[in-house]
Amino acid sequence: MSLIESSVHHNIHELRLQRAPVNALNPELCNALTHAVQAAIEQGAQGIVLAGGPKVFSAGLDVPYLLSLGDDQDALLRAWRAFFNAAHALASCSVPVVAAMAGHAPAGGCVLALCCDYRILADGPYRIGLNETQVGLVAPEGIQALLSRAVGPHRAERLLVAGAMPEAAEALQIGLVDELTDIDNVAVRARAWLEDLLKLPTMPMRETRRIARAAVVDCLRDERIDLDRFVSAWMEPDTQAALRAMLARIGK
Structure with missing residues (x-):
């Protein structure tokens, strides 16, 4: 089965992440997303909806896969580069892109959303944010700047240092998302926003x-982004210990 489900609604293309159970971002999914964005433009899309799974938009990078690479820095660089290529495809897309998040969007999932023009999150106990410090990582300066652009520098600092992931209502209040709606209506609202813009x-x-x-x-x-420095930091003992502890907590 394709890792990206594509559907067309007139001149709006919906791209849905389809890697069960939580759309963890491994290189295959990231590459598929990059290609899907390019293909949508080539096929005449005037707007794109990026959607994910129910209850989890994307759980972020596939940490078990990344840990399985051990100290193979070339493989780690390729994996992270695939992710940042997908983020760049969204950020530089020639047509508007809406993130339709019917669930949680931590870490890499939040980055993808921050690269979109407009963010719609399901109303309820769903969280979004950059929780890197919670798992022993340092978000690159460019990613921190993406968050700062959305919520302002002081609030971004507070969120980033704590690795905080606010729930939907707070995320809307601080500008991290643009709109909340019922979980079953997220993609519909995304298309409606694009339809208005395209008028x-x-x-x-x-x-x-x-x-x-x-x-x-x-x-x-x-x-x-300074990917070489980021991957070097990934190999730090305290980072590795924090990542493995996180996996143990969630039963991976």
């Missing part, structure tokens, strides 16, 4: 969007 004159809307979102693309520049 505007195409060229002015797209060019204004391109200028406004240049900062999003800039956050993902290689210099601001």
Whole structure:
């Protein structure tokens, strides 16, 4: 079965992550998402909805897979590069993209959402955020800047240092998401938002969007991610211990 389910609603393409049970982001899923975004544009999409599974949009990077790579830094670099390529595909997409999150979006799931134009989260006990410090990681400067762009620098600092993941109501209040809706209605609302946006004159809307979102693309520049440094830090003993403890807690 394909890792990305694609459906077309007039000129809006919906791309749904389909890696059970929680859409953990391994290289295959990340590469499939990058290609799906490109294919949607080639097929004439005027807007894209990025959706995930029920109750979990995406649980973030596939930590068991990454740990299985041991100290193979080349393999780790390839895995992380696949993720950041997918994030860049969303951030630099030539048409608007809405994250339709019918559930939790921690870590890498939150990053993908932050790369979209608009974020809709299911109303309820669903959490979104960058919890890297909770599992022994340091979010790259560019990823921290993505969060700061959404919620402001001081609030981003508080969230990042604590590794906090606010629930839906607080996420809306602080600007981390743009809208809450019933869990069964998330993708429908995403398409409705795009339909309204696409009523505007195409060229002015797209060019204004391109200028406004240049900062999003800039956050993902290689210099601001510094992948070599990130992967080196991944190998630190305390980081490895924290990651393995996290897996033990959730029964992996």
